[in-house]
Amino acid sequence: YSLRKLKTGTASVAVALTVLGAGFANQTEVKAEGVRASDTTTNSEKISKLYDENSKLIEERADLLDKLEEKEDKLDNVERH
Secondary structure (H helix, E strand, C coil): CCHHHCCHHHHHHHHHHHHHHHHHHHCCCCCCCCCCHHHHHHHHHHHHHHHHHHHHHHHHHHHHHHHHHHHHHHHHHHHHC
16 A cells, blocks of 8 residues: 555655554563463373383384285285185
């Protein structure tokens, strides 16, 4: 949108807000909150549960792949005869 289309007062306010807004944005500070011990414990427990679940899924996948291979072998034997 062109500043030429705005009235003089409106354009000057827009320019001022742009300049001041940029200055305020540079001065903004953000601080992180401290991590509580209970949060850390909870996260550790969650991670442990996820590792256990992942291990079970890996074993289950291996079993399913073995079954699939057996079925494919049986199918090959049937097709040969």
